Each structure stands twice: as C-alpha cells, then as structure tokens.
Amino acid sequence: MDPATEPQRPEPEQLKPERDYVRACRAALDRLVRAAQDRVQEGAGVLREEGVSGDGASAEALGRHLRSRAKELREEPPGPPFFGRLDFGSGPDAGDHAGQRYYIGRRRIAEHPAAPPLVLDWRAPVCRAFYQATPAGPRGVAVRRRFGWAPGARGGPEELTGLEDEPLDTGGAAPDGPDPDGTSGTSGTSGTSGTSGIVAAEIERPRVGPMRDIVATIQPEQDDLVRAGLDRSVCVQGAPGTGKTAVGLHRAAYLLYTHPRRIQHGGLLVVGPNRAFLGYIREVLPSLGETGVRQCTVADLLTGGEIRATDGERAAEVKHSARMAAVLERALYAGVRAPGEPLAVPDGSYRWRLDADELAGLVRDTLAQAPPYETGRERVRARTVALLRDLAERRAGPPGAAWLRRMGRSKAVRDFVDAVWPRARPREVLARLLGDGDALAAAADGLLDAEEQRVLLWHRPPRSAASARWSAADLVLLDELAGLIAHPEESYGHVVVDEAQDLSPMECRVLARRSRFGSLTVLGDLAQGTTPWAASGWPAQLAHLGAPDAEVVPLTTGFRVPAAVVAAANRLLGSLEVRVPPARSLRRDGELRIREVGGAERSLAGAAAEAVRAALSREGSVGVIAAGERTPGVRSALADAGIASAEPGDPDGAGTRVTVVPAALAKGLEYDHVVLLEPAEIAEGERRGAHQLYVALTRAVSRLDVLHCRPLPPALA
C-alpha cells in the first residue's frame, strides 16, 4: 500500500497497539516454525530408533509430513500477518461472536494448534462478514477495520502505516480490547460501503510484476462467487477487468480450505489460455498458501503425441466442431459387428457351441449399455464365458475358476472378441479416419458435408498410424478417442477454466472428461472471444464443458480499466457478434489519448518509442500492443532508442518494465500504461479482429495512448 495515496493518516499512537499486535503475531509464527523443526528432529529420532521393525512405515510417513509442514512454514511468503479486523457488537445479530474481536489475514496464526488464533484465515466462515457487511446489513459487526501497509511490506511492525475504520452496526458497542486509544468506530471513512480509501488505493496502485492476490479487498459480489458451494458449478460472464481471474483463483483457494479431503483426493486444476497468462497468474495461489494446484493450458493435458503438422484454417475449424465427437464415436464403433456364425470353443476332446443369434444379442445388449469401449470389449468376453459356463454347468455341474479363466483366454474366444469388438487404439482409429475417404464418409455421413470431409482428409496418408504427423487439433481428437475407449485416469475435484469463451467444443470436452465427479468454475467474456471457434453464448459452451446447469453470473464493475477507456471499449461492443452487458468502471482516474502519427514523424514504431519513453517517467509497467507482424519492428525501434523490452511470459524479462505484446497474446494481461499501435490493423488482422481490438483496448490500468497512421475504426474515431 502506498502511504502517499492513503486517505487517512492515523496518529502514531493509534498505530502503536496494532504494531504490538504485529509483533505478537511474528513471535507466534517464529515459535511455530521452531516447533515444526523440532518435531522433524523428534520424528527423525523415532525413525532411527524404530529402524525397519515396529511401525517404521508410519513413522516414516509422519516424518515426511512433519518435514513438509516445517518447509511450508519456512517458505511461507513473508508478508503482512493481517489486513483486517472485525469488532462484533453485542446485539443479537452477532450471535456467538458478540463482543469478539478478530484479526483477519492470509493464513491462520496461533500460539500453538489448540490456542485461540491471533489471526483468522480469511476463508474461515466468520470472515465472510468482513467482505459482506454493510451499514444496511452489518451482520452483527460494529466496526470493520482495514490496515494499510507500506509497498512490498514483509510484515515488520513499522511497515504497518495506516488504518481505516468503518462503523457498521452502530446499535452495538465495540468490545473492549487491546486498543485503549478509542479509535474503533470513530476514525475512518464515511461509513458508506464502497468508499474505503484503502480499497480505492489498492485498486489504483501501479502494477509491477505478476498478478497479486486481492484477498484484502474482495468485493461483496466477488465474495459470493468465491464462496459458492463445491457442489455448484458457476460461470462468470465478466467484462474486462472485473476480476474474473482473481475470483477464480480465490475460489480455488477457498475450496481447498473448505473441502480439503474432497478436493485433495482428485486435486484442483486451473486452466488458462497460454504460457504468458499462466506466468502472470502463477504467484497468486502460492501467496495464499496453496502450492499444490496444477496450472496449465488445455494443450498441456493432451498426451497423445507431439505436434508435427499444421492444419489449414478450415480443417482446424472442422476438427474443433462439436460434430466431431459423434464422427469419432462412429469411427471407433465402426469395427463392432454382430457375429455371423456360431462359435465353437474346443475344451479337451469336447467342443462347446454358442448360437450366432445368442451372441448377436449379447453384443447388442452391451452396445446398448454404452460403457467405455474397452469396458464393452471386456464385457463381451465375460458374457461369452458366462454362456459357456451355463452350458458346462448343465452338462457336468458348476466349473471352477481355473476353467473360466482358461475359457476366457482360449484362442477361440479371443478370436471371437477380436472379430466382433476389435481392440482399438486412438492413433489407429484416427489415422484410418483421416486417411481413408470411405471410412470418413461412413463415419461422417449426415454430420459433415462433402467439403468438410475433403478438408479433413490427408493428401498423402502415412504408411502407418505410428508414422503419422499429428496437428494440434488432432491431439484433441486423439484425447476424445482415448476418452471413449477408457475414462481418463486423471480426474480433478474441481476445475477452474479461465478465458473459457475461447475454447472449442472439443477442447471443452477435454476438460469435461477430467472433471467427471467435480464441479467447475467457468470464467470468461463472450466479447473477448478471439478464436475461430469462440463461443457465442454460454448455454452451449457449458453443456460442452459438462456443466449445463451452471448458473451464469455477470460481473460488470471493472477494477482495472479507467472510465474513459471503458467508454471507448463499450462503443466497440455494438460492433461485436455477441451480446453482453457493458462494463462500468470503478475508476474515475486514468487517461485516454488518441494521436495520429504522420508528417515529419519517421514511423509509428518511432512514435511508439517516444510514447514509451514518456510513459517510463511515471510509475508502473508499460505494454506496447500491436498486430503480431509489427512487434519485431517495435522492439528494434525501442532498442535503437536505448529502451529494454521483453515479450510477454519471458522469464528473463521479469525486471523489464516494458513489454511488447502481439495483440493475440494480450488476453488476461494488464499494464499501467498501454501504448496501442494502429488499431485498424488489429481490427482487420483476423477474422474476429474487432474482438481482438476490444481485448487490446482493455489492458490499461491507468493510461492508454492510441497511436495511428491509418483512419481509426469507427468506434474509436
């Protein structure tokens, strides 16, 4: 927190008791770390004494647990131990909390595990009041106190620089406590929620480095989403900068805290659009103490092989369409057929005979049950053996288990199963589909038209499935086939999907398969859809994601983009192919400047370098956004001007203030100052160029410079 922007400068004596409380928290934390380390040593002693005898295995497990707890505590990012305080009143609304005072922080702090906590974890149920209480609905809270900390504070007492009180339930008195200066309920803001200076300062502070958590300033409508139950899937349709990503990550942390067993069993998965985005959000969950969450792209989940081919635009589009799911299912089951003749199974000198009709009925029944393909195959085998057992039983009484196993493995039964329900491997099925026009025509009949079939077919089919070169879209299809053959082994307890509007139906199905028993948090903005297959409405997309009942909740209050920029972006909304509620900005500050470059000026890239130089005289990050083909020129113009720049997601660019961003990679990122080059070029560049421009326009936290040589798109003119 920047003390300069703080609305209220408390007297040092107001801060003193709070700084003492900080000291008490630090001391408790130090004791916790020491105790955990001691327990590791004790654990090691137990291990040594027990050796391999006795209960060595559980001693070892205990040792592992203690070591990881000690490591966790040591590695806990140092930071302010708390950010808020609740003083409950004595009225009936306060319930069990009447007269209580609670400090709220990122993690629980206590003298020892059984002691009453000095600081509550923000996810604890009682902390909900911190986010939700208003003067109209105080929830028993007499005073809400927010603390301001110096920028980059590591949690030292002197770094606590501000506080702000909001009297809420004026009917109840604040409790007595270690706060003899009487600040509670007297100092601070007007008491109207939403006018907190500390919240405003947090929202308007300059951005540096990766995304940070918003745990101290979560807004009531965001909190509702963060704490939605695990059994509910939710879909957040949020305008740019309304905190969708932040909400998704905090919800992940909340669910891990509230349902540790259910989530940790399957794990929690966060899916984002690309590396640059994942790099940007990487540190939010660890800063909330959650380190075990997998964060990846949909492509990272696909294990079908390497990408060694590129699809044409049309082929990719067809491969990503929902109809491919049905085409692949047909292709997979194309080999399943009813037996044409009876089955004879030799058994010593005897032969068992099964009737063709009976076997056909068995295959038909199995198909009707629609199990995964491989399960179906095993079911056919087991039922065939069961028919043989019935015959044997009638002849000589019940056969033993060894006999049943022998029949199941006999060549006759194996050949029969292979003939009616052949073994299937994803690559072979797909290679046949893409390499053989007849196979494709059979599977795609009524689903894909002749042109669509033509674009799918390989011009030069590989000699075998093993030597096929797969494209990115093929890997999605291989995953679908693998999922039809057997349920994927990895299935998560909860999946958070960001920028979900950009996923194709087939990509949605990749995620649906991995959250079979879980719920989803779906985050997106239809107006920011930039892929050829971007969703135009949520119901269909949610159905592909396997969460057709998810409630769609809009967020429209923007925390990033200043009002002037939001107004320009909203004008663009009318020209997009989707209907979404327009955003409104919480921020009155900020600047939008549009400038035509021409005449004596050398070039757009040169003008960009000048704009960047001017931007660098202020605080915060700078992003130059341009059509992809323009970015190399911009980087060299910056280098010529002596300005270092990085690409988004470049791990070596961590200390660089200037990032040059191809418009296609701008999604989800934000910079204090954005220099946007030649918007007309971005708008025309791709098929959904207007959406791309909408994304590019909404990346600025404080200032947006638009530089152009060509006429502006109408919405900006």
Ligand SMILES: Nc1ncnc2c1ncn2[C@@H]1O[C@H](COP(=O)(O)OP(=O)(O)OP(=O)(O)O)[C@@H](O)[C@H]1O
């Ligand atoms: N309650 C809040 N308090 C402080 N900052 C917030 C709050 N909510 C959101 N922000 C900040 O606003 C910015 C935008 O948030 P976020 O990236 O989550 O929005 P988004 O809806 O995902 O945006 P987009 O769709 O444009 O990518 C971030 O810097 C985030 O930290």
